[in-house]
Amino acid sequence: MIKFDREKHVYQSQEFEELIKDTIRFFNGTPVHTLPPPEKFYGTGVYAIYYIGKFPQYKKIYEQNRMSFNHPVYIGKAVPTGWRQARSIHAIGEKTFELHTRLKEHSTSISHASNIENKDFRCRFMILENDASSMIGTVEAALIRFYTPLWNSSIDGFGNHDPGKGRYNQAKSDWDVLHPGRPWAEKCQGVHSTGVSVKENIATYFTKFKE
Numbered sequence: 001m002i003k004f005d006r007e008k009h010v011y012q013s014q015e016f017e018e019l020i021k022d023t024i025r026f027f028n029g030t031p032v033h034t035l036p037p038p039e040k041f042y043g044t045g046v047y048a049i050y051y052i053g054k055f056p057q058y059k060k061i062y063e064q065n066r067m068s069f070n071h072p073v074y075i076g077k078a079v080p081t082g083w084r085q086a087r088s089i090h091a092i093g094e095k096t097f098e099l100h101t102r103l104k105e106h107s108t109s110i111s112h113a114s115n116i117e118n119k120d121f122r123c124r125f126m127i128l129e130n131d132a133s134s135m136i137g138t139v140e141a142a143l144i145r146f147y148t149p150l151w152n153s154s155i156d157g158f159g160n161h162d163p164g165k166g167r168y169n170q171a172k173s174d175w176d177v178l179h180p181g182r183p184w185a186e187k188c189q190g191v192h193s194t195g196v197s198v199k200e201n202i203a204t205y206f207t208k209f210k211e
Helices: 014-028 056-065 098-112 130-147 174-178 195-207
Strands: 045-051 074-078 121-127
Touching (some): 045 056, 056 195, 074 130
Antiparallel strands (some): 045 121
8 A cells, every 4th residue: 555645746836836927917918908899809818807987886996996907806718619628619720709709798798787887897808829728717717816806706696697598596696686787687586695795795805805
């Protein structure tokens, strides 16, 4: 019987850590655009969404972003089709638009909300293609850990899709409680959080907010 030694199973790499730091530096240096960006582009990768409006519960986020875009409200990813099955269905050389499409979907969600507006949002993104697309999930996770955006950590549901016919017995997400208006979310019949409890979660988040 071989004696168990946990340390022999722990992967450590200074080069890997530096690579992740480099991706964050590059990401933070990419241009900021309206949501969605004004021109259609192809590619997959990671993105951040920033809020610069006056929604009362987001005052500290506005203060962080009014001079420069320092604190995203949401971070997400757009992966190649078939990525989760470790395969890609794209033909070699085919241009696909997953990242732009995802940003447009988020813009649509915001446009349905009754108390926030698209004009108060901005985005930045980093395209990861070819072999680099394997890093999309890793880079997204690193950025979420670094920024802990509100809509990733305390207010869930912004990135949700319509669950489809016959599946509306689930609860409305906290995001949809706070920002009502998405037509499919209004069909959800499950017991959801109250507006008071959602706002309490936001207040708790801001006690740990990175100034």
